[in-house]
Amino acid sequence: MLFLFGGSALPGCSGEEAAVKPGNPVPAAQEGGPLQRDALVIATPVDAKDLLYVVSQTASDSAIIEATSMSAMDGDFDCKITYQPELAASWQFSEDGKSITVHLRDDVTWEDGQPVTADDYKFTYDLVADPAVASPRLDMLSHMLPDARPRVIDAHTVEFQFKEAYDRTTMLSHLGIPFVPKHVLDSPGVDRASLRGHAINATAPLANGPWRVATWEKNARIVLEPNPKFTGPKSMIPKLKRVIFKVIPEYATRLLELENGSVDLMDQVLVADADKLAAEHPEIQLHRRGWRTLDSVLWNTIDPVDYKAKLDTAKPGVKPSDVKPNHLFGDREVRRALASAVDVDKLIKDLLTSQVTGEVYGRPAIGTITPALCGAHNDNLQRLPFDPASARTQLAALGWTDSNGDGWLDKGGEVMRFTMITNAGNQRRAKAAVIIQSNLKDVGVDMQIEQLESNTFFERLRARDYDAALSGFAAGLLIDPGAFWAPNAEFNFTSYRNPKVDDLIARGMSEPDYEKAKPIWPELQQTIYDDQPFAFLYWMDDIVAVNSRFQNTAIDILSPYRRLYQWSVPVDKVKYQQ
Amino acid sequence: MIGYFIRKLLLAVPLLWGVLTLTFLLLELAPGDASDAFINPDMSPDVVASVRLKWGLDRPAHERYFIDLKNMASGDFGRSITLERPVAEVIAETLPNTLQLAAVSLFVSQFFGLCVGIAQSIRQYSRLDSALAIGTLFFYSMPAFWLALMLQLVFCLYWNVLPSSGMVDAVMYDYMTPTQQLLDRCKHLVLPGVAMGLAGAAGDARFMRSAMLEVIRQDYIRTARAKGLPEWKVIGKHALRNALLPAITLLGLNLPLLFSGSVLVEYIFGWPGMGRLIINAIMTEDAPVIMGCFFVYTLLVVVGNLLSDLVYSVVDPRIRFS
Numbered sequence: 041m042l043f044l045f046g047g048s049a050l051p052g053c054s055g056e057e058a059a060v061k062p063g064n065p066v067p068a069a070q071e072g073g074p075l076q077r078d079a080l081v082i083a084t085p086v087d088a089k090d091l092l093y094v095v096s097q098t099a100s101d102s103a104i105i106e107a108t109s110m111s112a113m114d115g116d117f118d119c120k121i122t123y124q125p126e127l128a129a130s131w132q133f134s135e136d137g138k139s140i141t142v143h144l145r146d147d148v149t150w151e152d153g154q155p156v157t158a159d160d161y162k163f164t165y166d167l168v169a170d171p172a173v174a175s176p177r178l179d180m181l182s183h184m185l186p187d188a189r190p191r192v193i194d195a196h197t198v199e200f201q202f203k204e205a206y207d208r209t210t211m212l213s214h215l216g217i218p219f220v221p222k223h224v225l226d227s228p229g230v231d232r233a234s235l236r237g238h239a240i241n242a243t244a245p246l247a248n249g250p251w252r253v254a255t256w257e258k259n260a261r262i263v264l265e266p267n268p269k270f271t272g273p274k275s276m277i278p279k280l281k282r283v284i285f286k287v288i289p290e291y292a293t294r295l296l297e298l299e300n301g302s303v304d305l306m307d308q309v310l311v312a313d314a315d316k317l318a319a320e321h322p323e324i325q326l327h328r329r330g331w332r333t334l335d336s337v338l339w340n341t342i343d344p345v346d347y348k349a350k351l352d353t354a355k356p357g358v359k360p361s362d363v364k365p366n367h368l369f370g371d372r373e374v375r376r377a378l379a380s381a382v383d384v385d386k387l388i389k390d391l392l393t394s395q396v397t398g399e400v401y402g403r404p405a406i407g408t409i410t411p412a413l414c415g416a417h418n419d420n421l422q423r424l425p426f427d428p429a430s431a432r433t434q435l436a437a438l439g440w441t442d443s444n445g446d447g448w449l450d451k452g453g454e455v456m457r458f459t460m461i462t463n464a465g466n467q468r469r470a471k472a473a474v475i476i477q478s479n480l481k482d483v484g485v486d487m488q489i490e491q492l493e494s495n496t497f498f499e500r501l502r503a504r505d506y507d508a509a510l511s512g513f514a515a516g517l518l519i520d521p522g523a524f525w526a527p528n529a530e531f532n533f534t535s536y537r538n539p540k541v542d543d544l545i546a547r548g549m550s551e552p553d554y555e556k557a558k559p560i561w562p563e564l565q566q567t568i569y570d571d572q573p574f575a576f577l578y579w580m581d582d583i584v585a586v587n588s589r590f591q592n593t594a595i596d597i598l599s600p601y602r603r604l605y606q607w608s609v610p611v612d613k614v615k616y617q618q
Numbered sequence: 619m620i621g622y623f624i625r626k627l628l629l630a631v632p633l634l635w636g637v638l639t640l641t642f643l644l645l646e647l648a649p650g651d652a653s654d655a656f657i658n659p660d661m662s663p664d665v666v667a668s669v670r671l672k673w674g675l676d677r678p679a680h681e682r683y684f685i686d687l688k689n690m691a692s693g694d695f696g697r698s699i700t701l702e703r704p705v706a707e708v709i710a711e712t713l714p715n716t717l718q719l720a721a722v723s724l725f726v727s728q729f730f731g732l733c734v735g736i737a738q739s740i741r742q743y744s745r746l747d748s749a750l751a752i753g754t755l756f757f758y759s760m761p762a763f764w765l766a767l768m769l770q771l772v773f774c775l776y777w778n779v780l781p782s783s784g785m786v787d788a789v790m791y792d793y794m795t796p797t798q799q800l801l802d803r804c805k806h807l808v809l810p811g812v813a814m815g816l817a818g819a820a821g822d823a824r825f826m827r828s829a830m831l832e833v834i835r836q837d838y839i840r841t842a843r844a845k846g847l848p849e850w851k852v853i854g855k856h857a858l859r860n861a862l863l864p865a866i867t868l869l870g871l872n873l874p875l876l877f878s879g880s881v882l883v884e885y886i887f888g889w890p891g892m893g894r895l896i897i898n899a900i901m902t903e904d905a906p907v908i909m910g911c912f913f914v915y916t917l918l919v920v921v922g923n924l925l926s927d928l929v930y931s932v933v934d935p936r937i938r939f940s
Contacts, residue, residue: 237702
């Protein structure tokens with residue numbers, strides 16, 4: 041949902057040319073550059089797939105693109121994202137804040153020697169805009185004027201014009217991207233509809249950044265080596281000789297290779313394993329990245345059966361407001377009562393707390409804006425207390441009582457019973473579902489759990505074909521609550537609607553000054569929290585384990601391995617001489 | 619004999635048709651389609667619709683079924699929807715890796731199966747026989763994924779003598795001599811090959827034991843012993859060759875299990891083979907890749923069975939195909 045770091049990738053050279061031949065020396069460091077030594081081996085569960093920025097989607101894609109490409113801008117995070125020059129030397133906003141002029145560096149070239157120019161910059165947006173490309177990044181263009189996205193002024197200057205001014209950081213995020221090489225892709229022989237199959241994307245990317253892809257063995261490993269043709273800033277010349285992304289799908293195998301030293305870095309380490317690593321492997325350091333992922337229970341506010349019937353019979357574009365409310369969760373007070381019945385602190389204690397050190401890797405959630413966005417996150421919001429007795433009282437006030445003494449609440453002959461779906465294969469969520477089930481049983485609510493294969497689960501969410509769902513989300517670091525809460529948003533799985541929320545989102549998103557918009561977001565979170573379309577559970581911290589011989593590491597909320605060019609190893613700790 | 623093989627190959631056509639039809643039906647029953655991979659909050663619904671149009675996903679199922687069958691019949695596997703590359707090219711990248719692993723596990727399965735089975739049969743009811751029977755039952759009952767994890771724990775963490783993932787040393791391979799590279803590849807084959815082959819070996823051993831026991835009771839074995847042949851010659855030359863026939867049947871039957879078993883083992887050992895290709899394709903509902911992979915698997919099983927028929931006639935010259 042959010043562009044975090046730059047990266048692009050290019051072709052030009054064939055895979056054969058790009059590969060390091062056995063026995064050949066790795067290209068020497070650039071003249072005057074630092075001495076390069078050692079190798080960093082990163083364990084990754086999935087291979088990269090698309091190395092052209094305009095079609096890339098996965099975290100693995102982003103990691104390689106970021107290393108091999110210079111982006112127009114480079115992001116940093118400290119309570120909010122700020123952008124620094126990278127490929128763009130500078131930029132200025134117009135007085136009305138509706139246009140931005142970007143001046144590019146003139147000393148950067150592609151791996152094949154061609155200069156990186158404003159034409160590449162514009163061409164990247166042309167590809168994103170082309171429906172044939174089916175780019176997942178179309179949203180970048182939604183606020184830009186079609187004839188100025190961007191307008192090329194000269195070889196190294198472009199101007200972007202927007203329909204209206206909005207949050208400046210978000211505006212810059214739509215500009216701070218890596219480029220694609222126009223001189224390779226803008227030719228009659230290139231079919232834009234088949235761009236994902238082009239060599240430059242699928243087998244032999246073309247770099248303009250500090251690293252180049254030396255070897256790409258599909259589903260096995262990607263070897264990066266310093267780009268000998270890199271002409272960017274000297275500070276970006278790599279200090280390591282190689283970075284190797286080793287594809288290991290199985291978590292247990294990744295952990296084992298971290299322990300035996302075959303790999304140097306892995307992320308998403310489980311809390312129990314972090315304890316073991318801390319106790320048995322002094323050579324491994326653990327880092328916490330910050331609050332990026334959230335688990336919640338989604339309450340479907342509309343009736344799934346009626347929604348499907350209306351979809352089947354009515355014209356396309358049926359609105360949630362046309363559908364009957366959900367017999368349980370259409371009622372805000374029921375949702376609030378159930379939220380009081382769920383013990384979030386116990387979930388955090390059981391699932392996200394070290395049993396050895398007591399260190400806590402989770403915190404209660406009150407909305408979809410991450411606590412990492414200090415100021416925007418509502419730190420003062422009072423959570424609904426865990427109070428089963430109060431939950432029972434609230435439900436009784438709504439007519440839900442245990443009239444026949446069977447232990448389950450009922451109303452008008454109907455037992456308070458529903459099914460919560462969740463995706464199979466996630467141990468933490470499976471345990472959380474059982475704890476929630478037990479919590480609800482204590483107040484007389486019969487919740488069944490149904491684990492579904494991931495595709496089926498996602499399909500059921502999209503079709504609003506569920507009553508309750510336990511799901512996870514990765515939060516963006518640019519505030520965009522509309523994706524979850526706007527009435528017709530694709531990802532508004534609960535079909536939640538509240539005019540006040542729509543108004544707050546519109547006001548917040550159209551305010552160019554982040555500081556002025558900040559007070560709007562706590563109010564938005566309070567309003568949504570009061571309505572409880574989600575039972576917000578917890579934010580989770582990602583634990584990254586890395587061998588301690590590496591210095592100047594950049595492990596933060598933006599990425600588990602950022603700015604790989606600055607990573608280094610002291611001479612007395614080098615592991616791989618080659 | 620050529621006529622026999624041609625007939626067998628022709629019989630594979632309805633088999634392939636059945637497999638492809640079943641695969642197509644299962645894909646149709648699954649929710650969603652490959653266009654789901656293009657869905658995210660920033661993607662316009664129009665773009666998703668154009669993706670469906672481009673790949674013919676908007677057409678009725680029966681139309682797509684006949685188009686797919688026609689393309690397969692003409693040897694055109696089509697293009698992967700998510701990778702935008704020819705399916706044949708994608709399969710060609712992974713098939714050799716899977717075949718390598720299958721060959722090693724087949725060797726492990728057959729070699730250990732035969733050795734243990736023979737040892738048990740010539741020492742029937744001895745302590746060795748009992749110990750090996752318990753051992754084979756242990757490995758036969760053990761799920762392949764658990765065995766794989768245990769092997770990794772012992773050989774890669776406690777002793778750290780064998781690699782636990784990949785086909786080559788991710789760091790040093792590029793700096794090795796060709797001989798070192800060959801050895802490195804062999805080392806990487808050991809654990810996945812053993813994990814895949816050991817359960818088969820246990821089954822083969824039990825099968826081989828009963829086949830050998832059957833044979834060594836025959837009159838011609840008694841005759842061989844009576845005329846003073848050394849025991850190794852009696853077992854190795856006279857008994858084994860006759861006991862091998864059922865084992866060869868088993869080899870043909872084992873092939874499908876070998877390929878289906880490779881999916882899990884490839885996942886655990888990070889082996890870039892067809893098993894992982896299929897998993898990824900299933901997760902993204904990339905129908906052309908799934909159909910192409912099952913087509914190749916079926917073909918491999920058919921060819922494998924033909925080869926085992928061929929081996930029959932080599933082992934027992936009395937067998938003639940007509």
